[in-house]
Structure formats: C-alpha cells, structure tokens
Amino acid sequence: MKRLHVFVVSDAVGETGEQVARAVIRQFRPGYEYTVIRRFPHIQSEDLIRKIVSLAVKQQALILYTLVQAEMRSFLQALCKEQQIHAVDILGPILKTMATFIEETPTETPGIVHQLDxxxxxxxxxxxxxxxxxxxxxxxxxxxxxxxxxxxxxxxxxxxxxxxxxxxxxxxxxxxxxxxxxxxxxxxxxxxxxxxxxxxxxxxxxxxxxxxxxxxxxxxxxxxxxxxxxxxxxxxxxxxxxxxxxxxxxxxxxxxxxxxxxxxxxxxxx
Incomplete structure (x- = not known):
C-alpha cells in the first residue's frame, strides 16, 4: 500500500481542512493505514508557503489548503503547479460562488470563524x-x-x-x-x-x-x-x-x- 502524506495548509488553525482530509481518506483507508496528516496553521506569508511546498516535493505529499486570501491561494496553486505537486483548494471555489450568488465581496480575514465570540x-x-x-x-x-x-x-x-x-x-x-x-x-x-x-x-x-x-x-x-x-x-x-x-x-x-x-x-x- 502506498504511503500517503497529506499537508493541510491554512491561514487559521486548519481544523476545517483536516476534517475534510480525514473524511476523504476514510473512503480509501478507514483506519488511516500508511497515512500521515500534517497540519500547517497560521500560514500568511509566501516564504512559508515556499517552504511547505518544498517539503511536499520531498515527501510527495498532497496539499489541501483553506486560505481565504485570494492572493495567497493563487500563489500556492501556481507554486504547486510549477513543482508538479497535487493541491486542492477547499475554500476558494465556495467563496467565489458565494460572492457571485449574493453579489458581495468576502472580507478575506483569516481565522474569522475562531474570533473570541x-x-x-x-x-x-x-x-x-x-x-x-x-x-x-x-x-x-x-x-x-x-x-x-x-x-x-x-x-x-x-x-x-x-x-x-x-x-x-x-x-x-x-x-x-x-x-x-x-x-x-x-x-x-x-x-x-x-x-x-x-x-x-x-x-x-x-x-x-x-x-x-x-x-x-x-x-x-x-x-x-x-x-x-x-x-x-x-x-x-x-x-x-x-x-x-x-x-x-x-x-x-x-x-x-x-x-x-x-x-x-x-x-x-x-
């Protein structure tokens, strides 16, 4: 069985991305056999993204990301494409569809769901x-x-x-x-x-x-x-x-x- 490395990259805590990762992986490996999920929270700089992608190249990891800032999403996606690393944007398509549907612009504020309310x-x-x-x-x-x-x-x-x-x-x-x-x-x-x-x-x-x-x-x-x-x-x-x-x-x-x-x-x- 192929060893699976999954990187969850987030500009907040990464809980959403990890839950999605686990839900999907269970469809293939119910007990998470030969699977390593690693969370990278609070990623808000291009330098950190470069380091994560570099590590993903070495470990041949799949990247799942929940970045609310469009600029950061685009940067990560472009870098992954350049390095031939598979990456999945979890929030981007939903944010785009929601913005079109309600005709409003997202705040792109990282971690807003975890604010001290x-x-x-x-x-x-x-x-x-x-x-x-x-x-x-x-x-x-x-x-x-x-x-x-x-x-x-x-x-x-x-x-x-x-x-x-x-x-x-x-x-x-x-x-x-x-x-x-x-x-x-x-x-x-x-x-x-x-x-x-x-x-x-x-x-x-x-x-x-x-x-x-x-x-x-x-x-x-x-x-x-x-x-x-x-x-x-x-x-x-x-x-x-x-x-x-x-x-x-x-x-x-x-x-x-x-x-x-x-x-x-x-x-x-x-």
Whole structure:
C-alpha cells in the first residue's frame, strides 16, 4: 500500500481542512493505514508557503489548503503547479460562488470563524468541563452536565467527551466497574441526557489486549479476559436499565459517528 502524506495548509488553525482530509481518506483507508496528516496553521506569508511546498516535493505529499486570501491561494496553486505537486483548494471555489450568488465581496480575514465570540467561550468552557469531570473524578459534575456518558473501560468515553465538548456540550463520563458503586448523582439526572456505550466482547477483548501490551503488561491479565468482560457488561446493562438511558452500540464505530448519534438525540429532545 502506498504511503500517503497529506499537508493541510491554512491561514487559521486548519481544523476545517483536516476534517475534510480525514473524511476523504476514510473512503480509501478507514483506519488511516500508511497515512500521515500534517497540519500547517497560521500560514500568511509566501516564504512559508515556499517552504511547505518544498517539503511536499520531498515527501510527495498532497496539499489541501483553506486560505481565504485570494492572493495567497493563487500563489500556492501556481507554486504547486510549477513543482508538479497535487493541491486542492477547499475554500476558494465556495467563496467565489458565494460572492457571485449574493453579489458581495468576502472580507478575506483569516481565522474569522475562531474570533473570541460567545460561541468560542462556550466551547472553551465545555472543554474545561469535560477535563474536570472526566472518568468520574467528581460526581457533582453529573448534575451540571448537558450530556452524561457511562460505559465499561475502553469504550472511548473520554475521546467522545472531548469531541462533544468541541461541539460546546458540557460532558461528564463515568466508568462502570462491578466492584464500585456508581455515584448517587447518576440516578438523579434526567435519563434523556444520559447515554450508555456498549461494545462487543470480542472487540473489547482485542482493544484491552492492545492496551495492556502498550503498557508493557501481559495480555493475559484478568482485565482482558472474557469472563471479566462479560461480568462488566452485565453490570453495565443493570445500571443502564436502572437509569433508563439510551444505549449505543459503539462496536466498529468511530467517535464521530457515536457523537452524531448523541447529538441527534439531543436536538430531537429540544
């Protein structure tokens, strides 16, 4: 399989370009096999563009760019053509079409979407909330959360919490372990904002074995054994039923997919 290098060049943080890159790459390599995505944010000079294109030549990289200034887009495109590097303009065609459609001229202000507005501060607050109330650190956060996530270990509760936090949701998550009683607050919250994550025993066994190996431990530890996994899932089902929460099967699901399911439920409840 050919190794793929993708450079995301942006005059802001490059989040949009990277999301587009990942969405496209997943159509070819769902697990991003032999793929390296590198983000180059805050690029606002021709000198930096020259250096990036030079590096792209050496690594035979594909360049995706989100530059709002027409002059910078043209410069990068011309340089890539000269160096025979494939490049894709993500924002340019949309800006041109929009300008024609509404008969207005774009401001071409880099990073305007990330200006310090109310939405930005709401997102930062949500991210800080997710960190503070991650992994059941403080059960008081359950009563303040927009979303509460429960599940056994290694069901991606933390990555999911962070992803939802970037969508401005305050998320708290609680790991469920048979030997530890769940916090009382878990049974006091509105069940409609609580989501349980369940996964197939086979996939959980594989994930836990890999986790143990990464820690330099034996993959025969009880943590990854089927009887232990079965015990934890039974405990999870008992708690989820008691709460009355929505249960989502995350087997073979990406974090983004699970997040979209949860967001869908949240929007329908409004």
């Amino acid at each position: 109310d939405d930005y501060f709401k997102k930062i607050e949500a991210i800080e909330f997710a960190v503070k109330y991650d992994d059941g650190k403080d059960p008081r956060g359950l009563l303040q959360a927009d979303i509460v996530i429960i599940g056994v270990s290694r069901t991606s509760k933390t990555p999911l919490s962070q992803y939802l936090a970037h969508k401005s949701y305050k998320v708290a998550n609680v790991p469920l372990v048979p030997e530890v009683e769940p916090p009382e607050e878990l049974f006091q919250i509105d069940a409609s904002k609580c989501f349980g994550l369940v996964i197939s025993p086979d996939q959980l066994n594989s994930i836990r074995k890999e986790r143990l190996k990464a820690l330099g431990l034996s993959d025969n530890a009880i943590y990854a054994q089927y009887h232990r996994i079965s015990q934890e899932i039974q405990h999870f089902n008992k708690i989820a039923e008691k709460i009355g929460c929505q249960v989502i099967d995350v087997t073979n699901k990406a974090v983004e997919e699970t997040a979209n399911v949860i967001i869908g439920y949240m929007l329908n409840d409004r």
